[in-house]
Amino acid sequence: MNIITLIKQVPDTTDIKTDPKTGNLIREGIESIINPDDRHAIEVAVSLKEKYKGKSIVVSMGPPQAIDAISEAIGMGIDEGILLADRNFGGADTWATSFTLGKAIEKINAYDLILCGRQAIDGDTAQIGPQVAEFLGLPQLTYVMDIEEVDDRRIIVKRGLGNGYERVESPLPALITVIGELNKPRYPRVDLLINACKENARITLWNAADLKVSVQEIGLSGSLTRVIKTFSPKVKREGEMLKGDKGEAVGQLIERLAGNYLI
Amino acid sequence: MERSDIEKLLRKVMAKFVDQEVIPVAREHDESGDFPYDLFKKIADMGILGIRYPKKVGGSGGNTTLYCITVEELARGLLSLGATTAMQCLMATDGLYRYGTDEMHEKYLRPAMRGEKIGAFQLTEPEAGSDLSNVRTRAIKSDDGWIINGMKTWSTSGPIGHFHTVLTQTDPDKGLRGLMFVFIPTDTPGFSHSKKFDLLGTRTTQMSEIYFNNCHVPDEYMLGQLGRGLDVLLTILSEIRVMTAALALGLQRAAMDDSIKYCKERVQFGRPISSYQLIQAKIANMAVNLEAGTLMSYKVTHLIDKNIPCLNEASMAKYFTTESACKAADEATRIFGAYGYSMEYNVQRYYRDNRFLLYGGGTHEVLQTTIARQYLR
Ligand SMILES: Cc1cc2nc3c(=O)[nH]c(=O)nc-3n(C[C@H](O)[C@H](O)[C@H](O)COP(=O)(O)OP(=O)(O)OC[C@H]3O[C@@H](n4cnc5c(N)ncnc54)[C@H](O)[C@@H]3O)c2cc1C
Numbered sequence: 001m002n003i004i005t006l007i008k009q010v011p012d013t014t015d016i017k018t019d020p021k022t023g024n025l026i027r028e029g030i031e032s033i034i035n036p037d038d039r040h041a042i043e044v045a046v047s048l049k050e051k052y053k054g055k056s057i058v059v060s061m062g063p064p065q066a067i068d069a070i071s072e073a074i075g076m077g078i079d080e081g082i083l084l085a086d087r088n089f090g091g092a093d094t095w096a097t098s099f100t101l102g103k104a105i106e107k108i109n110a111y112d113l114i115l116c117g118r119q120a121i122d123g124d125t126a127q128i129g130p131q132v133a134e135f136l137g138l139p140q141l142t143y144v145m146d147i148e149e150v151d152d153r154r155i156i157v158k159r160g161l162g163n164g165y166e167r168v169e170s171p172l173p174a175l176i177t178v179i180g181e182l183n184k185p186r187y188p189r190v191d192l193l194i195n196a197c198k199e200n201a202r203i204t205l206w207n208a209a210d211l212k213v214s215v216q217e218i219g220l221s222g223s224l225t226r227v228i229k230t231f232s233p234k235v236k237r238e239g240e241m242l243k244g245d246k247g248e249a250v251g252q253l254i255e256r257l258a259g260n261y262l263i
Numbered sequence: 264m265e266r267s268d269i270e271k272l273l274r275k276v277m278a279k280f281v282d283q284e285v286i287p288v289a290r291e292h293d294e295s296g297d298f299p300y301d302l303f304k305k306i307a308d309m310g311i312l313g314i315r316y317p318k319k320v321g322g323s324g325g326n327t328t329l330y331c332i333t334v335e336e337l338a339r340g341l342l343s344l345g346a347t348t349a350m351q352c353l354m355a356t357d358g359l360y361r362y363g364t365d366e367m368h369e370k371y372l373r374p375a376m377r378g379e380k381i382g383a384f385q386l387t388e389p390e391a392g393s394d395l396s397n398v399r400t401r402a403i404k405s406d407d408g409w410i411i412n413g414m415k416t417w418s419t420s421g422p423i424g425h426f427h428t429v430l431t432q433t434d435p436d437k438g439l440r441g442l443m444f445v446f447i448p449t450d451t452p453g454f455s456h457s458k459k460f461d462l463l464g465t466r467t468t469q470m471s472e473i474y475f476n477n478c479h480v481p482d483e484y485m486l487g488q489l490g491r492g493l494d495v496l497l498t499i500l501s502e503i504r505v506m507t508a509a510l511a512l513g514l515q516r517a518a519m520d521d522s523i524k525y526c527k528e529r530v531q532f533g534r535p536i537s538s539y540q541l542i543q544a545k546i547a548n549m550a551v552n553l554e555a556g557t558l559m560s561y562k563v564t565h566l567i568d569k570n571i572p573c574l575n576e577a578s579m580a581k582y583f584t585t586e587s588a589c590k591a592a593d594e595a596t597r598i599f600g601a602y603g604y605s606m607e608y609n610v611q612r613y614y615r616d617n618r619f620l621l622y623g624g625g626t627h628e629v630l631q632t633t634i635a636r637q638y639l640r
């Protein structure tokens with residue numbers, strides 16, 4: 001079984017600060033990590049590979065330093081990495097990102113399963129997985145919390161729905177996006193990590209020319225959205241005092257909670 | 264294409280492991296005083312226990328720098344975990360790796376790297392601490408091997424170990440020239456140990472006296488050449504010292520991290536105590552010592568990785584970083600005020616744990632003497 005996992009390098013914080021003037025992310029002093037959901041995807045890829053053999057590849061689009069995310073994935077047991085890095089990929093919205101990732105997957109060609117995290121902790125759109133699936137014309141299974149069965153022709157998963165789950169079967173090849181409940185990602189092994197940092201590590205760099213895409217289709221020019229302004233919305237918390245005696249107040253509280261589907 | 268920098272990447276991976284797996288349970292382990300088998304297994308699964316050894320014997324193909332980065336990070340979480348891991352990676356297994364037969368590698372070294380067997384390293388005796396020429400554990404040649412009699416003390420992992428690298432005397436008249444290391448599996452008849460020591464710090468370290476009563480081992484269990492025990496020790500002495508320095512760096516960082524967090528939160532006289540210059544001075548001193556110690560220590564690891572002799576530099580690094588760690592832990596308890604005296608916070612543990620580093624790897628009185636000798640001769 002050949003598995004492609006899409007991973008994104010993100011800043012190691014959910015408390016992202018933006019420069020109030022430019023609206024740009026303040027990246028200084030913040031370490032980059034593999035997007036947390038993507039670790040779970042890597043764990044799926046590695047454990048499936050251990051069971052069914054085949055090849056596991058990670059693909060990441062990002063700046064040159066995103067190679068660290070790929071090296072770490074190799075440390076976790078992934079066979080090979082492909083870094084999509086090109087100045088012209090910069091400024092991509094989710095459409096252009098999905099297009100570029102899709103082109104890379106087409107170039108790899110041989111795959112049974114594509115794995116993504118549900119959502120990146122910085123961009124937070126959860127659009128990439130579904131868009132890549134659409135681009136490639138593959139069935140998509142999102143919010144996967146459990147993989148019940150998989151062989152070389154089909155996969156049966158549980159999709160987490162918040163208040164329950166949905167059991168779905170799909171033919172392969174397919175794309176799945178995974179959530180944290182799925183597994184506990186392993187830590188990298190030192191020996192594999194050392195290999196991943198060597199000159200002969202199995203990591204390849206692809207640029208726009210390698211993907212045979214034109215500059216108009218990728219990066220900022222290939223993006224359908226234009227960011228006019230970014231800002232942090234002011235979060236306002238307003239308290240409300242419930243009036244009446246204890247019994248009434250509790251009754252009102254329960255009403256409020258139930259009304260907001262909190263209980 | 265430029266590859267990832269393994270030193271940075273490994274540090275990041277280890278830092279995450281320590282933050283997620285070690286720090287949350289460190290206090291619990293310290294209080295129980297039991298050997299943290301679960302954490303040790305996780306460390307083994309990451310290939311850390313074989314980090315210094317080449318792939319051909321089942322190791323991870325790393326070096327001294329990577330080894331020290333790893334134990335530094337572990338020490339930041341729990342010093343005793345860093346120390347026992349360091350022991351397993353280096354002192355407990357290096358003689359076995361260098362001088363053991365393939366069969367011994369199969370039976371002991373590979374399982375040790377998988378975390379299935381634990382090793383110990385025994386130099387110290389009741390009458391031989393700093394003065395190893397006074398080692399009295401006797402090895403006497405028999406027809407088909409050696410017979411060992413005597414006792415050791417302060418043996419890290421000794422009472423839970425499966426095998427032991429033991430410094431013995433083959434000929435008391437020869438003093439240091441009569442020393443020899445032997446490999447003694449725990450299941451050798453005549454092997455026994457005392458009950459576990461009760462320690463001030465590093466409380467998950469299992470420590471005891473070890474007794475050898477007519478322990479018979481085959482010839483191939485002699486590690487290195489007859490009478491060259493001191494050379495075997497010298498081969499790894501720089502590494503032992505810089506490893507100890509790395510442990511000290513880890514502890515120092517823990518003390519500093521906790522201090523920074525606390526002094527920004529604790530408000531007295533209407534302001535966070537971090538706004539007072541005397542508190543700032545403590546943080547500044549910790550930072551300067553940490554920076555200097557880091558430079559000294561990793562200079563040494565890089566020299567070792569290039570096979571350049573550096574015992575003096577290693578002694579200096581061990582001495583400096585350990586003294587800095589002691590100071591940092593001391594200052595941390597002051598920054599915490601009464602809470603530094605409470606078992607509720609970790610700084611009391613740093614204060615207790617760091618004392619161990621003063622003795623392991625050579626006492627500072629002895630180190631100062633040997634450092635001075637380099638300049639006074
Ligand atoms: C309107 C809009 C405008 C934007 N404009 C810019 C811009 O001008 N400049 C800029 O730098 N960014 C911009 N971005 C951010 C950028 O488009 C996204 O970071 C990127 O498309 C991924 O989306 P996401 O972070 O929401 O990922 P999600 O869709 O939340 O990620 C889901 C999963 O997709 C996979 N994945 C996501 N990104 C990658 C990747 N790069 N490589 C491999 N796998 C991946 C991972 O498996 C991940 O877990 C913009 C985003 C939006 C929504």
Ligand SMILES: Cc1cc2nc3c(=O)[nH]c(=O)nc-3n(C[C@H](O)[C@H](O)[C@H](O)COP(=O)(O)OP(=O)(O)OC[C@H]3O[C@@H](n4cnc5c(N)ncnc54)[C@H](O)[C@@H]3O)c2cc1C
Nearest residue numbers: 384385386387392393394417418419619622623626628629
């Ligand atoms: C937690 C812990 C773990 C240990 N683990 C191990 C282990 O796994 N294996 C092992 O073999 N040993 C181990 N040791 C023992 C350690 O190596 C010894 O404590 C160390 O060698 C010092 O010996 P000593 O304690 O007998 O002190 P002594 O040598 O008796 O020293 C007592 C004092 O005299 C000073 N002194 C001694 N000689 C001189 C001199 N020439 N000049 C000036 N001052 C001097 C010392 O500096 C010290 O202040 C461990 C110790 C501890 C605390």
